[in-house]
Amino acid sequence: MTTTLAIPAAQAETAPIRRGQRGPSVPTRLGFPLLLVATAVLYLWNLASNGWANAFYTAAAQAGASNWTAMLFGSSDAANAITVDKIPAALWIIDLSVRLFGLNPWSVLVPQALEGVAAVGLLYAAVHRAVGPGAGLLAGAVLALTPVAALIFRFNNPDALLVLLLVLGAYCVQRACEKDASRWWLVAAGAAVGFGFLAKMLQAFLVLPGFAAAYLTAGHRPLSRRIADLAIAALAVAVSGGWYLALVEIWPESSRPYIGGSQHNSIIELALGYNGLGRLTGNETGGLGNLSHDVGWGRLLGVGMGLDIAWLLPAAIVCLVAGLILRRRAPRTDPARAALILWGGWLVVSAVVFSYAGGIIHSYYTVALAPAIGACIGIGSTLLWRNRVDVRSATAMAGAVVVTTVLAAVLLARHAEWLPWLRAIVPVGGVGAAVLLLVSGRLRPAVARAVAAVAIASCLAGPAAYSVTTAAASHTGAIPNVGPAHHAFGGGAGSVLGGLLDSPKPRSGLLEALARDADHYTWAAAVIGSNNAAGYQLSSGVPVMAVGGFNGTDPAPTLEEFENYVTAGRIHYFIHDRMMTSHWGSSHGGSHEAVDIATWVQAHYPPVTIDGSVVYDLSRPNS
Numbered sequence: 001m002t003t004t005l006a007i008p009a010a011q012a013e014t015a016p017i018r019r020g021q022r023g024p025s026v027p028t029r030l031g032f033p034l035l036l037v038a039t040a041v042l043y044l045w046n047l048a049s050n051g052w053a054n055a056f057y058t059a060a061a062q063a064g065a066s067n068w069t070a071m072l073f074g075s076s077d078a079a080n081a082i083t084v085d086k087i088p089a090a091l092w093i094i095d096l097s098v099r100l101f102g103l104n105p106w107s108v109l110v111p112q113a114l115e116g117v118a119a120v121g122l123l124y125a126a127v128h129r130a131v132g133p134g135a136g137l138l139a140g141a142v143l144a145l146t147p148v149a150a151l152i153f154r155f156n157n158p159d160a161l162l163v164l165l166l167v168l169g170a171y172c173v174q175r176a177c178e179k180d181a182s183r184w185w186l187v188a189a190g191a192a193v194g195f196g197f198l199a200k201m202l203q204a205f206l207v208l209p210g211f212a213a214a215y216l217t218a219g220h221r222p223l224s225r226r227i228a229d230l231a232i233a234a235l236a237v238a239v240s241g242g243w244y245l246a247l248v249e250i251w252p253e254s255s256r257p258y259i260g261g262s263q264h265n266s267i268i269e270l271a272l273g274y275n276g277l278g279r280l281t282g283n284e285t286g287g288l289g290n291l292s293h294d295v296g297w298g299r300l301l302g303v304g305m306g307l308d309i310a311w312l313l314p315a316a317i318v319c320l321v322a323g324l325i326l327r328r329r330a331p332r333t334d335p336a337r338a339a340l341i342l343w344g345g346w347l348v349v350s351a352v353v354f355s356y357a358g359g360i361i362h363s364y365y366t367v368a369l370a371p372a373i374g375a376c377i378g379i380g381s382t383l384l385w386r387n388r389v390d391v392r393s394a395t396a397m398a399g400a401v402v403v404t405t406v407l408a409a410v411l412l413a414r415h416a417e418w419l420p421w422l423r424a425i426v427p428v429g430g431v432g433a434a435v436l437l438l439v440s441g442r443l444r445p446a447v448a449r450a451v452a453a454v455a456i457a458s459c460l461a462g463p464a465a466y467s468v469t470t471a472a473a474s475h476t477g478a479i480p481n482v483g484p485a486h487h488a489f490g491g492g493a494g495s496v497l498g499g500l501l502d503s504p505k506p507r508s509g510l511l512e513a514l515a516r517d518a519d520h521y522t523w524a525a526a527v528i529g530s531n532n533a534a535g536y537q538l539s540s541g542v543p544v545m546a547v548g549g550f551n552g553t554d555p556a557p558t559l560e561e562f563e564n565y566v567t568a569g570r571i572h573y574f575i576h577d578r579m580m581t582s583h584w585g586s587s588h589g590g591s592h593e594a595v596d597i598a599t600w601v602q603a604h605y606p607p608v609t610i611d612g613s614v615v616y617d618l619s620r621p622n623s
Contacts (some may be wrong), residue, residue, distance in 0.1 A: 025403030033136045039120045041151045042471055043113035048105040049474040052538055053156045054310035055480060055503035056550065057091060059534035060105050060188045061086050061156070062395050063543070064095035069094045073248070075257040076530050077543040079522045081557070084530070085550045087271060089198035094293060098196025103538075112160040116153025119164045122370050126171040127378045129178075130339035138456070139378030141370075146370040147461055148308035148363070150467035157478050158199045159367050164209050165196035165569055167371050170342055173211045176229075177338045183229050186215065190233035194240025202276045203368065206353055207239075208487040210345020219340030245271065258556035260530070260549035263591060265556070282358035299355045300366065308482050308564055309366035309373075311463040313351075314407060316373040317458060318400040320344040322393070326383050339379055347372035362479050376480045385452065389441035390519040398434035399453045405430025408462030415483065422465055429458035477502055478531060503535030509611025511540050514573065518542040522570040525615070526562075528552045528594045532577055545571065553590030562597045566618045576614035 052058040056076075060083075064071030067078040074088025075081070084091070093111045101107040120140045130135030141279045143149055144222050147500040152159050172189035175181055189211060195203030212230055248259070248267040262269040277283075301310045307374055320340060327337040340603045350369055354361065381400070387393040412423040433455035437443040442447045480502040506514075514536065526545035532547035545561070549552050557565065565571050574597075605616040 011120055028133050031133065032121075032140075034125065035083045035140050035144070036121055037119055039140075040113070040117050042144065042150060042467065043116045044110070045471055047109050047154055050109060050154060050477055051474065052534075053109060053154075054478055054480070055323045055476070055477055055534040055538055056531050057084065057094070057156045057158075058108050059096040059530075060088070060091055061098050061108060062538060064088075064091055065098035065103065069256070073257050073259075076260070076546045076549075077523065077537060077544040079545070080257040080548050081523065081543075082258045082470045082530075082554065083260045085270065085276065087198045087201060087267070089195060090200075093161065094156060095342070099328075105450040108156050109154060112156055113153055115164045116149065117145075117151075118370065119167045121373055122164070122167045122171050126174050127339065127375050128165070129381050130335045131172055131382050131472065133160070133384035137378075138178060138381065139374040141460065142374035142377050143370050144148055145464045145467050146309065146311070146367070146373070147463055147466040147470050148367045150470045151475065151480055151482045152364055152367045155364075155475060157364065157480070161366060162196050162200040163367055163371060165192045165199065166204065166346075168192045168374075169196070169207065169211065170346065170371070172337060173214055173342055174335070176333065177215055177220070177333070179220045179267070181332070183232070186229050186233040187236045190236030191240040194237040194242075197237070197241035197271075197606060198244055198443045201271045201565050202279075204241075204377060205237075206350045206368070207346045209349050210342050210347075214338045214342035216352060217341055218333050218335070220333055240437060245444075250502055258549075258554065258591075260546075260554055260556070263555060269404040270614070279359040279361060280353070280357050295356055295358060296465070297355055299416075300351060300369075301407075304352075305363045305622070306361045307414065307466065310411060311408060311466075312373050312377060312404060312459065314370070315400040315404045315459065316347060316380075318396060318403070319384070320347065320376040321380075322396045323376070323380035323383045326387060336379060336383060343375035343379070345371045347376055360612075363482075364480055371602055377513065388437075388448075391438070391441075394440055396437050397440075398437040401430050401434045401437065401488045402460060404459045405462075409470055411460055412466075417482070418617070419465060420460065426458055426461050427453060429461075433458055453535050456474040501531060503531045503538070506539050506613060507611040508611045510536075510615070513615070514540040514544075516543055517572070520569075521572045522565070523572070525573040525575050525577040526571050527577055529577070532575070536575065548591070548594030551590065555591035555593045556591050557597075559596045559600060563600070569619065571618050572618040574598075574618055576607065576616070580601055589605050597614070 007484075060070075060074055060076050062077050063078040066077070067080070067143070069075070069090065070078050070080055071088075073080070074083045074086065074091050076084055077215045094108055097107045097111050114428040119142050123143050124136040124140040126136075127139040137258040169189040169192035169411070170186045172192060176185035176189065192327070193204050193208065193211075215230060216223075216226055220228070221229065243269050253265055259265050259267050259270055261274045276573070290455070294304055298312060299305055323340045324337065324344070327334055330337050347369060354366060367392070382396065384397045388397065407424050409427045411502070416423075433451055435452040436443070437455060440451055443451065466483060469484055469527045475481070485562065514524045519542075522543065524540065524542040525536055526547050527536060528547045529552045530546040530550040537544040547557070549556060601616050601618070604621050605618060606622055607614050608617055
């Protein structure tokens with residue numbers, strides 16, 4: 001393949017403007033602020049419709065906003081019984097927002113939306129430095145309009161902060177690859193990834209192979225210095241991610257909450273086991289079984305994840321491969337190729353792990369692929385466009401457009417009743433644009449640009465429409481999904497899954513009972529499962545103990561500890577729930593303490609019905 005793309009062509013668009021030269025065009029100058037404004041509108045519009053979103057994390061933010069210890073450890077309640085089953089870095093930002101603005105959907109969700117806007121801005125900046133502003137705008141638009149991004153940046157799961165920190169790390173690596181760059185850029189990249197570990201644990205490390213390969217390949221320093229720099233960056237990762245693990249491990253267990261998601265009150269077990277290697281192998285003690293029924297290369301395109309992330313994935317692969325071929329003879333330090341290695345490594349490693357993970361994995365995890373998809377498309381398509389006089393580059397562009405628009409029609413057909421006309425228009429526009437792209441090198445510049453605009457619009461129409469409908473709908477529960485309104489995955493409020501993944505909405509009579517004399521107790525109530533506890537706590541405003549943590553499978557508290565709390569008058573009510581009879585946790589190596597506690601309560605205290613809910617008043621044992 002010809003390499004008519006000279007290195008100065010990639011650098012010219014980022015070079016400083018000298019006196020007498022024409023600056024960037026008006027559309028180029030306005031493109032970036034318009035991209036940020038449009039992203040902010042998409043992510044902030046109708047935001048309060050998501051309510052408490054993931055009540056599990058919102059209840060922890062409520063606790064952290066009122067108690068510094070709860071904030072530090074990510075406790076589910078202000079009385080510090082047990083933590084969420086994640087390292088709580090993502091909660092810290094929300095906690096501070098709730099402290100400043102009070103507990104409401106806006107204070108919980110606006111930080112997530114702003115993290116999304118910042119991620120789009122950083123992605124633009126990174127791609128801009130490598131190839132130019134047009135590529136940066138396209139990359140940013142792809143990220144902003146990926147449906148799973150429109151979901152997660154409007155939700156309070158920790159993936160939003162993870163994505164922002166990883167994009168920041170990628171930007172820093174690109175800066176570290178530049179001539180005369182300070183080694184502090186690579187240290188900053190390591191620190192960003194380390195803090196990403198505090199948001200989503202080992203998932204943050206999936207980008208490291210791409211980061212290391214890019215710097216080893218394209219860094220301007222001698223090889224020995226590059227290796228030493230990577231060693232220092234690895235130390236930065238370890239320090240910025242490890243300080244918290246060390247703090248929690250040396251903290252006296254008696255003065256902190258139990259570490260949720262672990263069976264031995266260990267943050268290391270949580271980070272490396274249940275939320276670490278267990279997600280790959282399926283060996284997650286205390287979990288509810290793996291989700292490996294669709295494991296394989298087709299998972300990202302399948303029913304479970306396709307609508308979240310698949311829309312532009314094939315195009316990203318085409319652009320990545322074509323871009324690397326185009327730059328194969330470029331100098332070692334070529335910024336465009338370095339960026340492709342970085343973002344391509346991120347994309348490939350993450351895609352393989354998500355495809356073949358044998359443990360618990362949810363479709364919204366794929367938001368971590370969106371920046372890499374955007375970058376590969378922005379960089380690769382720009383390189384192809386500049387080389388469109390070569391029929392092979394033109395064919396690659398046309399092929400990517402056809403595959404993308406046909407795939408969009410397939411994905412849209414999964415909801416055949418939703419915008420059926422779009423399913424027909426997208427492939428027609430894509431095929432028409434692809435035909436003209438084949439001869440785009442011979443078209444007048446204005447006509448060629450119009451063809452490119454139609455091609456981009458056809459490729460983005462499907463994900464953009466699905467992102468808008470995602471933003472327009474209300475999404476709540478533990479496992480959000482893209483598209484029209486969805487509740488948490490589960491079997492409804494009356495089933496065990498409903499109790500596990502949904503949060504109850506108690507009636508006023510029960511709320512009055514929980515609030516009555518609540519200041520005389522450490523916990524106004526106890527109930528099995530963190531989502532159950534979150535619903536009662538958010539509605540009543542008083543601490544509610546989550547017996548057994550998220551799955552009800554953690555040994556916290558033990559039956560003996562619970563009996564001591566009751567004897568000391570620290571818990572007022574125990575609330576009846578379907579999870580009281582669940583033995584899922586013990587079947588996967590988890591604790592059965594929660595079920596034992598429920599059995600003990602039923603044996604020693606009479607049930608009382610308050611406004612339709614069955615509770616046990618622990619201050620009044622059987623006579």
